Amino acid sequence: MTLVRRRLTITPTVTVYLALAALLVIGSILVGANGGVLLDQSGILNILTRSTLLGLVAIGQTMVIVTGSLDLSVAYLAGLCSLVTAETMAGRTSMMVPGVLLALAVAAVVGLINGLVITVLKANAFIATLGVALILRGYLEHNYTGPAGSVPRAFQHLGYDRIGPVPVSALLVLLIGTAVWWFSRRTRTGYHLYAVGGDTEVARLSGVRTSRTIVTAHVLCASMAGLAGVLLAARLGSGAPYAGTDAGYDLESIAAAVLGGAVLTGGRGGVVGTIGGVLILATLDTVFDDLAVDPFLKDVVRGVVLVAAVALYARHRLSRRSS
Amino acid sequence: MNDVLVRLEGVTKSFLGVPVLRGIDLELRAGEVHALVGENGAGKSTLLKVLAGAHRPDAGRILVGDREVSFAAPRDAQAAGIAIIHQEFNLLPHRTVAENVYLGREPVRRGQVDRRAMTAGTQRLLEWMGEDGIEPDAEVARLPVARRQVVEIVKALSADAKVLAMDEPTAALAGSEVDRLCDLVRRLRERGIAILYVSHRLREVFELSQRITVLKDGAFVSCSPTEDLSPGELVRQMVGRPLGTLYPARDSDPGEVRLALRGAGNGRLRDLSFDVRAGEIVGLAGLQGSGRSAVARAIWGVEPFTSGVVELDGEPTTITGPRSAVRNGIGYVTEDRQGDGLALRQSVRDNALLVRRAALRGAAARRDSDLGSLLESVAVVARGPDQEVRYLSGGNQQKVVLGKWLAVSPRILIVDEPTRGIDVGAKQTVYRLLRKLAADGLAILMIASELPELLGMSDRILVLHNGAIAGELPAGTSEEAVMGLATGHGLGEV
Numbered sequence A: 001m002t003l004v005r006r007r008l009t010i011t012p013t014v015t016v017y018l019a020l021a022a023l024l025v026i027g028s029i030l031v032g033a034n035g036g037v038l039l040d041q042s043g044i045l046n047i048l049t050r051s052t053l054l055g056l057v058a059i060g061q062t063m064v065i066v067t068g069s070l071d072l073s074v075a076y077l078a079g080l081c082s083l084v085t086a087e088t089m090a091g092r093t094s095m096m097v098p099g100v101l102l103a104l105a106v107a108a109v110v111g112l113i114n115g116l117v118i119t120v121l122k123a124n125a126f127i128a129t130l131g132v133a134l135i136l137r138g139y140l141e142h143n144y145t146g147p148a149g150s151v152p153r154a155f156q157h158l159g160y161d162r163i164g165p166v167p168v169s170a171l172l173v174l175l176i177g178t179a180v181w182w183f184s185r186r187t188r189t190g191y192h193l194y195a196v197g198g199d200t201e202v203a204r205l206s207g208v209r210t211s212r213t214i215v216t217a218h219v220l221c222a223s224m225a226g227l228a229g230v231l232l233a234a235r236l237g238s239g240a241p242y243a244g245t246d247a248g249y250d251l252e253s254i255a256a257a258v259l260g261g262a263v264l265t266g267g268r269g270g271v272v273g274t275i276g277g278v279l280i281l282a283t284l285d286t287v288f289d290d291l292a293v294d295p296f297l298k299d300v301v302r303g304v305v306l307v308a309a310v311a312l313y314a315r316h317r318l319s320r321r322s323s
Numbered sequence B: 001m002n003d004v005l006v007r008l009e010g011v012t013k014s015f016l017g018v019p020v021l022r023g024i025d026l027e028l029r030a031g032e033v034h035a036l037v038g039e040n041g042a043g044k045s046t047l048l049k050v051l052a053g054a055h056r057p058d059a060g061r062i063l064v065g066d067r068e069v070s071f072a073a074p075r076d077a078q079a080a081g082i083a084i085i086h087q088e089f090n091l092l093p094h095r096t097v098a099e100n101v102y103l104g105r106e107p108v109r110r111g112q113v114d115r116r117a118m119t120a121g122t123q124r125l126l127e128w129m130g131e132d133g134i135e136p137d138a139e140v141a142r143l144p145v146a147r148r149q150v151v152e153i154v155k156a157l158s159a160d161a162k163v164l165a166m167d168e169p170t171a172a173l174a175g176s177e178v179d180r181l182c183d184l185v186r187r188l189r190e191r192g193i194a195i196l197y198v199s200h201r202l203r204e205v206f207e208l209s210q211r212i213t214v215l216k217d218g219a220f221v222s223c224s225p226t227e228d229l230s231p232g233e234l235v236r237q238m239v240g241r242p243l244g245t246l247y248p249a250r251d252s253d254p255g256e257v258r259l260a261l262r263g264a265g266n267g268r269l270r271d272l273s274f275d276v277r278a279g280e281i282v283g284l285a286g287l288q289g290s291g292r293s294a295v296a297r298a299i300w301g302v303e304p305f306t307s308g309v310v311e312l313d314g315e316p317t318t319i320t321g322p323r324s325a326v327r328n329g330i331g332y333v334t335e336d337r338q339g340d341g342l343a344l345r346q347s348v349r350d351n352a353l354l355v356r357r358a359a360l361r362g363a364a365a366r367r368d369s370d371l372g373s374l375l376e377s378v379a380v381v382a383r384g385p386d387q388e389v390r391y392l393s394g395g396n397q398q399k400v401v402l403g404k405w406l407a408v409s410p411r412i413l414i415v416d417e418p419t420r421g422i423d424v425g426a427k428q429t430v431y432r433l434l435r436k437l438a439a440d441g442l443a444i445l446m447i448a449s450e451l452p453e454l455l456g457m458s459d460r461i462l463v464l465h466n467g468a469i470a471g472e473l474p475a476g477t478s479e480e481a482v483m484g485l486a487t488g489h490g491l492g493e494v
C-alpha cells in the first residue's frame, strides 16, 4: 500500500515533446541535405521568435479551453491592443508604462465581456466570442486603414533584444508561462478551471463558483492576447490592426493547445503541452521556409499533423478507458 | 428525543408551471436514518436538490437548527453542514480521488492547494471506512463503479457534514457491496449524523431506517416510524393500491433455439456454451466482475468473441458490432442507461425511435404512428413525447430505453439490470412486460444483481464465475444455490 509504483505514462504532454524532438531531428536532416543548418544561431532565433507571440496567446487560450470554453476574439484583440499601446505611447518614453497598462486593461475588459456573455447570457462560447471578434473587427476596419501610433525606441528593445540566440521576449513568455502553469496546477482557482471544464454541473454541485471561474479564465486569456498586442507593438514599432489576424492567432492558438493535449470539451490540457504545440508549429514553419516549400503544401502538412495528433490522443484515451 | 438538525416546511417547487413538489414537510434528526420513498417521478431527487441548494424552492421554508436559511447555491448548503450524494454520479473522472473529495473546498497553504493535506485527509477517511483498496492519488476513471460510490461518500464526509442525504446509493452496487454500504450508514448514524436515505430497495429501507416518509406525485403521503409499517402497507402507500404478486407467472413453453453459444470465448470469457430459446427468460447470475456484462457485450459484438461459434436460429453468425447485432434482431438494454442507453438532451420521441431510425430502412425507419402505443406498452410517464429525456425520473428513463428496443421488434433481447433505480410499481410493469414479450416469442437473456428478482423472473439460471459458466440451475432454485456457484463453491458444499 505504501509502496508507490510510478510508471512512465505516455501522456499527451510527453508525446508532444517526443514529437518535437523527432521533428527537430528530421528537420535538421532535411535542411542539412539541402545544404543548410536548422539549429544554428539564426535558426533557433527564428523558431523562438515565431513561438513568442503565438505562445502567449496560446497559453491564455489553453486556460479557456480547459474550462470548456473558447475564445475566437484573441486575434483582433491583439491587434487592438497593439494600437492602444502605440497610440498611448505616441513615441514618448514617459508613456511606456501607462501604454502597457492601458492595453492590458482594455484586454481585461474584453475578456470580462466575453466571460459575462457566456455565463450570464448563457451564450455558446463559440458564438459569443465570434460576436465579440466581429465587433472588434468592425471597430478596427472603421477606424484604421493601416499601422498607427508609434512606440519609443527604448520600448522596441523589448521586441528585439536577445541573449545569445534567445529573445528577451521569449524569456518573458517563459516566465509568464511558468506563472500560469503554477496558477492552473497549484492554486484553488486553477483546480476549479479543470473541474468546471471536466463537468460544470458536478463542479457546481460540489460548491464551485462556476460562473466566476469561467469569467476568470476569459479575463486571463484576453489579458494574454493583450500582452501579445503589446509585444507586437514593441516588435513592429507601431500599432498594427491586423497583425493578430494575419498571423491567425485565433485558430493557431487553438491548434497549438490541441496539439499539446487540450480537449475542446474541457478538463484536459495544460500550459506545458501547449508550449510544446507552439514549438512544433514554429519548427514546422521554419523547416518549410528553409526548404522553400510551396505554401500550399505547408498548410497541408500542418493540417495533417493536427489531425494525426488529435486522433492519436483520442485512441490513447479510449485504450485507457477500456483497460 | 434526538435533536432536529434540519426541518423542511411546506416546500413547493414547479418546473415550467408543472408542480413537482407540493408542500412537503420533512424533519431530519441527529443519529437517525430517515428513509424517503416513492414512485419514480414522485419528487424525491428534486427534494434532495432543494436541500442541496441546487434548486430554489418556490415556497416553503428550510430551517437549519432553528434558523431559517435560504440557499442560493450548493456551496451555501455545504457551509450549513449538509452534504448530498446525488443520484447521478457526481465525480470528475479525470481528476484524482483526493481532488474529487476536496473539490470546491481545497485546503490552501501559502497560496497553494495543500495536496499533502488532501491526500492525508482522504486516506484517513478511507481507512476509517475500512476501504484500503483505494489510492487517494488514483484517477477516478480507473476505479470500478462500486469504489466510486465510496469516493462520493468520502467526499460528503470530508465536508464534515452533520446531515447527509443519499439518493439511491446502492443502485449501482451488488451483493457484499450493499452490505458494506449499509454498515457504513449505521456507523454514520451512530456518530450522530442525520441521514436522509432514498432507495427503491425496500429491504434496505426496512433494515436501515428509523422513520419513513412516503411521497406520491410530489405530495406528502405519510411519515411513520419504521416499526409501524409493513412492507405491504408501504408499497400500498407508495403506489396508491395494493400491488399483488410482483413476479408474473410463466405462461409459455420454450420454443426453438434462438441464440446458441458453442464454446465461445474471448479475453475475459472462457468456453461458454448455452442456448436461449424463444419464449424463455434465461437469467445470468454472478458476482460483480464475473463477466456477466462481458457476455452481453460479446454477444452484441462490442467486445466480440474470438473463439467458438455463435448461432442465431441455428445459423452460425458473426456479429461484428452493434449495427450488425441490431440487423440480426438482437436488442441490448445496457446497465448504464445514462451513459450508453440514452441521448439525454433529446426528446422521449427521438430516443424511443433512435434504434428504429438507425437500423431500419425506408418507410419502416420513418414510422412513428405507433409511438403512443409503444410508450404506453412500457408505461412511460412523461409530460409528452417531446419532453427531453434528461428531465424524466430515473425509472422513466429506463422505460424509454426498453421502448427503443421494442420499436425494432427484436428476436433476442439482452437486458442488463433492467430495474436499476426504478420503483416497485414500475418494476412490476417491467416484469410483466418482459414476461409478455417472452410469451410473444422473444428470447430473453437477463442479468440482475438482485437475486430475488433473478429468481422470480428466470426460467433457468446460468451462473458465471471468473468468466466461465459454473453451473445451471432450474427455476425455483434458492439464493444459496446461486451464491454457492457464483462464489466458486460447488453445489454440494452449500
Ligand SMILES: Nc1ncnc2c1ncn2[C@@H]1O[C@H](COP(=O)(O)OP(=O)(O)OP(=O)(O)O)[C@@H](O)[C@H]1O
Pocket: B015, B016, B020, B038, B039, B040, B041, B042, B043, B044, B045, B046, B047, B087, B391, B392, B393, B394, B395, B396, B421, B422, B423
Ligand atoms: N430540471 C427539471 N426540469 C423539468 N422537470 C423536472 C426537472 N427535474 C425533475 N423534473 C420532473 O420532476 C419530477 C420529479 O422528478 P424526481 O427526479 O425528483 O423524481 P424521483 O422521485 O427522484 O424519481 P426516481 O425514483 O425515478 O429517481 C419528474 O416528473 C421529472 O420529470
Ligand SMILES: [Mg+2]
Pocket: B044, B045, B046, B087, B167, B393, B394
Ligand atoms: Mg430520483
